[in-house]
Amino acid sequence: MQYAVPRRGVPAAASLRKWALPCTEVTVRIVGAAEGRRLNRLYRKKDYATNVLSFPYGKGRGDVVLCHPVIRREARAQGKSVAAHYAHLVLHGILHLRGYRHERKAEARRMAREEIRLLRRAGFRDPYTVE
Secondary structure, three states, X not given: OEEOOOOOOOOOHHHHHHHOOOOOOEEEEEEOHHHHHHHHHHHHOOOOOOOEEEEEEEOOEEEEEXXXXXXXXXXXXXXXXXXXXXXXXXXXXXXXXXXXXXOOHHHHHHHHHHHHHHHHHOOOOOOOOOO
């Protein structure tokens, strides 16, 4: 676990590790908006901070970068807890490390099904259901 932001409002390291699944080598880094924007611009050519970035470097291994201000803002806008949104995005990033994609509709459906299954196992509701 790496924290590049104050831990206030960020889920505990134990929770983040639990949501990260039994991956052999994954670094989860929590960043602020400036670092999130810089990384997204550098690696995806998009000039804004995004919620999660994944950097694979081997079979199921890599780095997952989570941008706390974006996650907090999205959670509030979506009417869900910060913890629930973090759990979703940690799993989303891990699935990317495992080769899941969502550029095509069929890929997106497959990835969403796996996210929902894993989130339920962790005690969270379907993140795609609007209540």
